[in-house]
Amino acid sequence: MLNLTLERVTTRIPKVLITSKALASRFTNMRADRVSNRLFRIVEKIANAGGDSRYVNADGGAAPLGSAPSWIAGGVTPTGISVSTNWTEEVALIGQKVEQVAIANVVSEALADLTVMHKNWLDIGLHTDGTGNLATLSAAPSGGVANVNTMPFGARNIEIGQNPDIVNPTGNVTRGPLTITNKTAFMGSQNSFQYAGNAPAGSTTSDIVRYGGLTDGTPVWINGLRALISYSATSNLHGIPRSTTPQVVSNGFDMGGNPITRSAIMLLKLQRNARISEDDLKGTFWYTHETQINSLKEIGYDMQFIPLEGGTADKFDPFFRGACTLEGELIVKGQHADQQAWYMIVPDAFGWVKFADPYWLQFFGSRVYNTFNSGGTPNLQYASCMVDFSQCYLDNAAAQGVITGCGVPAGSAFGY
Numbered sequence: 001m002l003n004l005t006l007e008r009v010t011t012r013i014p015k016v017l018i019t020s021k022a023l024a025s026r027f028t029n030m031r032a033d034r035v036s037n038r039l040f041r042i043v044e045k046i047a048n049a050g051g052d053s054r055y056v057n058a059d060g061g062a063a064p065l066g067s068a069p070s071w072i073a074g075g076v077t078p079t080g081i082s083v084s085t086n087w088t089e090e091v092a093l094i095g096q097k098v099e100q101v102a103i104a105n106v107v108s109e110a111l112a113d114l115t116v117m118h119k120n121w122l123d124i125g126l127h128t129d130g131t132g133n134l135a136t137l138s139a140a141p142s143g144g145v146a147n148v149n150t151m152p153f154g155a156r157n158i159e160i161g162q163n164p165d166i167v168n169p170t171g172n173v174t175r176g177p178l179t180i181t182n183k184t185a186f187m188g189s190q191n192s193f194q195y196a197g198n199a200p201a202g203s204t205t206s207d208i209v210r211y212g213g214l215t216d217g218t219p220v221w222i223n224g225l226r227a228l229i230s231y232s233a234t235s236n237l238h239g240i241p242r243s244t245t246p247q248v249v250s251n252g253f254d255m256g257g258n259p260i261t262r263s264a265i266m267l268l269k270l271q272r273n274a275r276i277s278e279d280d281l282k283g284t285f286w287y288t289h290e291t292q293i294n295s296l297k298e299i300g301y302d303m304q305f306i307p308l309e310g311g312t313a314d315k316f317d318p319f320f321r322g323a324c325t326l327e328g329e330l331i332v333k334g335q336h337a338d339q340q341a342w343y344m345i346v347p348d349a350f351g352w353v354k355f356a357d358p359y360w361l362q363f364f365g366s367r368v369y370n371t372f373n374s375g376g377t378p379n380l381q382y383a384s385c386m387v388d389f390s391q392c393y394l395d396n397a398a399a400q401g402v403i404t405g406c407g408v409p410a411g412s413a414f415g416y
Helices: 089-094 106-125 262-273 290-301
Strands: 031-034 040-047 070-076 079-088 133-136 145-148 165-168 173-177 179-184 191-196 208-210 251-254 285-288 329-333 342-345 350-354 369-372 378-394 401-404
Touching: 070 378, 079 089, 079 106, 089 106, 089 378, 106 378, 251 262, 262 342, 262 401, 285 290, 290 329
Parallel strands: 031 350, 251 401, 285 329
Antiparallel strands: 040 070, 079 378, 133 208, 145 191, 165 173, 165 208, 179 191, 285 342, 342 401, 350 378, 369 378
């Protein structure tokens, strides 16, 4: 009789995953210029004519030559990201929602996922240092598991199914790729990912988990906040050296592991106000991870009071409600954000260069294409791929700011 009974399955499929576009969605409406593979020049004016003001002797003195206006120029070209999927003929036949056959339209849902994951990867890229570094190994991979440093990003910016490269940080040389089958990205505990097969030979502590397919030595991926907004004087912005051109150095400082404070936030604003006109600061917002917003709220907990009506506290709520602001400026939280940093961003200073808008690769007029075996015969396997060739740039670094190395509330970070 048991052989005659039917299985039951729930048709509710919860999505136990994170995708975010909090930062990317705020940059997509900015300037976007279509370019060739030639360098896209970014020109900034750093001085007006008339900077040479001096005493003139009206009694026969010489007229001064004065000074000319000054400009600096950098450049960027688009880089590429892709999102793709594949399925077999069997999946196409039985993966359609039909009673007693399947509970979801697998192929159509997979194709819809690609547009979601494109935004997700764009958002992840906007948090990187521009070289594709997604995480750092905290120990040599073993037994199909690789531990990664929890701060500042942990495993949150790695995706299941991804094929990243494991890279020796000495010279940025690829040891080899691996396929991620699962990940553990719990807040406040060890972060890790599981992988299929063997880890690349030589993989060890401090190796980089890098976006797959980039060039060794000087890899170039999406320019993220860590590359664009920096108070370091030892790097460059779009080829302009920060050591000799302070105009491409952003405002900021390191908290040294201490929690964010009101005085630190005000110092960052004062640093910026001392360098640039208020007319160039419209639309400013603060960007950070939710753990830092919690740290900010803790500043105000001791400032609250409990109203006692008739000597009794009614409906006590120890937490703030509603959106937090800083002097009226919006705070935006992102799930891909650095857990230890606060960014002060003027979005109008960011732009994009692109070869074209994101598009689907097409073969023989179709965005769905066959795979082929080594003999050139088509497989009963199909694929689809979306590509985006673009790059983000910043043309007003002095209007931006960052506070790094901020402490986090208890339990929010592993090892703290």
